[in-house]
Amino acid sequence: MIIANHHLETLTVNPAMEINRTYPLRKVAHDNAIKVENLDVYIDDQHILKDINLSIPEKSITCIIGPSGCGKTTFLKTLNRMHDELPEVRIKGKVYVDGLNIYDKGVNVIDTRKKMGLLAQRPCPLPMSIFDNVAYGPRIHGTKRRKKINQTVIQYLQYVGLWDEVRGRVRTSASKLSIGQQQRLCLARGLAIEPEYILGDEATSALDPLSTKKIEELFIQLKEKYTVILVTHTLRQARRIADNIVFMYLGKIVESGPTEEFFNNPEKQLTRDYLSGSFS
Amino acid sequence: MKYLEEKIFKVIMIGAAMIIMGVLIYIIGTVFYKGVPSLTWDMITRIPGGGFYLGKEGGVLNAIMGSVFIITGALIISMMISVPLVMYINFYLPNKSNFAGIVRFSLDILFGVPSIVYGAFGFALMVYMGIKASLLGGIITVAMLIMPLMMRSLDEVTRLLPRDLPDALLSLGSTKYEMTKVLLRQLMPGVITAILLAVGRGIGDAATVLFTAGYTDNIPVSLSQPAATLPLSIFFQLGSPVEEVQNRAYASAVILTVIILILSFSARYFSSKFSKHKS
Numbered sequence: 001m002i003i004a005n006h007h008l009e010t011l012t013v014n015p016a017m018e019i020n021r022t023y024p025l026r027k028v029a030h031d032n033a034i035k036v037e038n039l040d041v042y043i044d045d046q047h048i049l050k051d052i053n054l055s056i057p058e059k060s061i062t063c064i065i066g067p068s069g070c071g072k073t074t075f076l077k078t079l080n081r082m083h084d085e086l087p088e089v090r091i092k093g094k095v096y097v098d099g100l101n102i103y104d105k106g107v108n109v110i111d112t113r114k115k116m117g118l119l120a121q122r123p124c125p126l127p128m129s130i131f132d133n134v135a136y137g138p139r140i141h142g143t144k145r146r147k148k149i150n151q152t153v154i155q156y157l158q159y160v161g162l163w164d165e166v167r168g169r170v171r172t173s174a175s176k177l178s179i180g181q182q183q184r185l186c187l188a189r190g191l192a193i194e195p196e197y198i199l200g201d202e203a204t205s206a207l208d209p210l211s212t213k214k215i216e217e218l219f220i221q222l223k224e225k226y227t228v229i230l231v232t233h234t235l236r237q238a239r240r241i242a243d244n245i246v247f248m249y250l251g252k253i254v255e256s257g258p259t260e261e262f263f264n265n266p267e268k269q270l271t272r273d274y275l276s277g278s279f280s
Numbered sequence: 281m282k283y284l285e286e287k288i289f290k291v292i293m294i295g296a297a298m299i300i301m302g303v304l305i306y307i308i309g310t311v312f313y314k315g316v317p318s319l320t321w322d323m324i325t326r327i328p329g330g331g332f333y334l335g336k337e338g339g340v341l342n343a344i345m346g347s348v349f350i351i352t353g354a355l356i357i358s359m360m361i362s363v364p365l366v367m368y369i370n371f372y373l374p375n376k377s378n379f380a381g382i383v384r385f386s387l388d389i390l391f392g393v394p395s396i397v398y399g400a401f402g403f404a405l406m407v408y409m410g411i412k413a414s415l416l417g418g419i420i421t422v423a424m425l426i427m428p429l430m431m432r433s434l435d436e437v438t439r440l441l442p443r444d445l446p447d448a449l450l451s452l453g454s455t456k457y458e459m460t461k462v463l464l465r466q467l468m469p470g471v472i473t474a475i476l477l478a479v480g481r482g483i484g485d486a487a488t489v490l491f492t493a494g495y496t497d498n499i500p501v502s503l504s505q506p507a508a509t510l511p512l513s514i515f516f517q518l519g520s521p522v523e524e525v526q527n528r529a530y531a532s533a534v535i536l537t538v539i540i541l542i543l544s545f546s547a548r549y550f551s552s553k554f555s556k557h558k559s
Contacts, residue, residue: 114453
């Protein structure tokens with residue numbers, strides 16, 4: 001059993017893994033926090049992701065762009081093993097998170113998911129109060145002390161800039177918030193489980209420009225502490241906030257690289273076509 | 281021509297609605313018209329005295345309490361089986377699971393089984409287990425009667441749940457059990473509706489309790505004693521040649537209707553209270 005608690009410097013590793021990695025995981029994760037090797041994903045008999053090889057550097061924002069149906073969301077879901085719920089999905093290949101292949105036998109799904117804060121396309125507050133929404137994660141992961149929970153909730157609500165807006169009504173229903181506020185609440189809820197990675201699945205596509213701006217600013221703030229991976233439809237957004245861009249087309253990675261280079265000097269013709277809007 | 285079609289169809293639809301409303305009003309009207317004059321305080325606070333079925337004094341408290349006990353027990357048993365089953369086939373099994381399909385199909389068949397068959401089956405089961413006609417027998421049989429209905433209606437509302445919510449919960453690192461607990465909260469109005477439908481079917485059914493619960497003029501004080509029920513009470517009173525007793529049957533029907541209405545309204549009230557945080 002692997003204890004994924006990032007307060008620990010070294011992690012206990014199960015015997016099967018011991019052969020090749022017994023060293024402290026944090027050190028392995030030095031600059032490639034996520035490393036994907038030969039990843040193939042099939043849904044039923046469709047080949048959705050084809051031989052993905054990718055390194056995602058830590059403490060940066062990586063944007064995955066590409067036309068609809070190219071496998072961006074599928075890829076994001078392989079990172080926190082959300083495909084586990086669907087028996088028709090088959091996954092081949094390796095996904096190293098902090099130097100540990102999350103698809104190895106004996107890796108705990110819950111621990112993997114706990115490392116990843118997911119921000120979905122549409123905010124989905126839990127059917128409870130604003131306070132309980134943020135407190136949910138810490139509670140299920142074993143925080144018992146009321147004082148500690150209160151602190152955590154206030155801290156993350158402040159972090160996403162929601163605290164001043166909801167101060168007097170944290171005990172009221174989360175579904176009463178505006179959609180932009182809900183999305184920030186979902187971010188606070190995700191951060192409260194103390195992840196190391198933030199995954200965003202078109203996290204701003206349902207929001208108005210002002211809320212989008214707030215979320216984008218938060219992402220930029222977040223990369224100081226977290227590794228942020230975003231799927232986005234808007235090229236301009238990618239250009240605004242990303243450090244690295246990954247361009248996918250029909251289940252394959254066409255090109256990836258630092259943002260400036262990618263936009264100013266794309267290598268492949270396909271990338272140039274996409275950037276110029278020939279197809280989308 | 282187009283407009284004529286539209287008009288004819290509209291008339292048919294309004295007509296259908298009118299027929300349903302009319303029938304409902306007619307039934308409730310008849311029951312209340314005939315029943316309310318005979319509805320005395322004695323009816324709901326006393327058990328039948330000697331000669332009650334010949335028009336002498338007494339009430340149907342035995343049947344009221346019997347019905348309430350049976351439906352409460354049946355609800356508890358069927359909830360304890362329905363909720364885990366529905367949660368299992370919806371949240372633990374994959375979406376296109378064959379097993380879930382088989383379960384749903386079986387439930388649909390069970391739902392179509394007439395209540396007298398449940399009564400006969402319950403009776404056979406009791407003979408096998410050596411139980412006499414009793415409160416317990418009634419509870420078990422009524423539980424069997426209402427379970428398919430309850431499971432099916434719970435299943436329907438559960439399937440309507442947006443897929444985002446389970447995903448959001450799982451991505452926070454919830455186990456399936458922790459996820460289910462939160463989802464149940466979201467499903468509370470659906471659970472209440474399922475209970476209501478089940479109570480409606482269970483409390484008014486005479487055939488299931490005919491052999492299994494028996495009939496008595498006393499209020500049962502233990503599970504092994506026979507219990508009277510309102511539908512049977514109505515049946516026996518209607519069968520009496522005395523007009524006064526027949527009118528009391530309608531009064532009993534009023535009591536049954538009112539119980540169901542009270543349950544309905546209180547369930548709606550609690551459901552809106554529980555779903556305060558519904559998203």
